[in-house]
Amino acid sequence: MKIKKGFVLRTVCGENVIVGEGLDAINFGRMLCLNETAAFLWKKAMEYGDFTADDLAGALCQEYDVDQAQALNDVKETLDNWTKLGVME
């Protein structure tokens, strides 16, 4: 999986927001607010480029005090959401 081209994580008034700025995302027409965990996952996903839910769950476990099963659950929920919103492929 990967994040679609053209989406950028911005800090807006202290909050994490995904905006469509690239040519491929210019008609996205909305902004997504991410909580701290989701923003962490986004940064990891961008860093990996091509990634799996397991990759992100592993990163989450390293950063936060959470067990693998719970982490994978949280990651899948977030990725489902991103797929529905069309920022991931």
Next chain:
Amino acid sequence: MKGTQYYIVAEHTFCVKAADSILALMQNYEPFRTAPIEDLLFGLTVTNGSPVDYIEEWRQDEEGQDTICGHTEQGEPVFEFRFGGKTAGWLVCVPGYRSATLHLSGFQTKAALDNSLMIQFAMASACLETVLFHAAVVSLDGRGYMFLGKSGTGKSTHARLWLQNIHGTELMNDDNPAVRIKSDGTAVVYGTPWSGKTPCYRNICALIGGIVLLSQAPYNKIVRLNGIGAYAAVVPSISGKRWDSRIADGLHETENMLASSIPVWHLDCLPDANAALICKETVTQDRK
């Protein structure tokens, strides 16, 4: 005969090198004329030209006006301006937009020149805490109040309602004011040589008192927008080429500063006097 004229808009300087007959078209720039200066934000050279080869990236279609953005094989940004499908000119910029050449087709020369200078101004100043807005702006008691909204929402109408119903209101610009964040963190709005269909070319500025996003409604109601809501209201009203990440970063800096430091409102409104009065009551009591 060719000549060079110098201008200062929102405290940014630029020059235009063109035939005298072209310079004579620039009446709306007269209030912004200045003596020759060396330290320029950008320079534009205007020539008669033939079609420029470029690779298209994106096009914007607005009421029969097409702006097509692209780049040459060498990577120079190109903008083609079409009116009713017919090309008025090709603007070829150096990366960074500090200098550019406008190749005129001979059709709609003035519009091509205005579009070129607006684009060059917006791009070259994007990383200098400056943005070019699509807005109408009035001043009252030394503060500027900006009205935003999609084309056809009634920005100019709302500004006119302030002029007609609120004593002391003046029109600063009707379509394309510039905004700058100064080094002390204050936000200032400036008149420019670009004002849409209204000939309002005033070399004036004011501290921004408030920004109001307008929507048409069968009633008048105003609410304050904070944080992300304020940012989301401001961003669509600012011109830029956001797929150039350097420009996007610069615009974001300014937009974020505006959203966090300037009161931003959403006004649902009718095109009536009451809309202006309710708006004025609310936005002028919130000065900070």
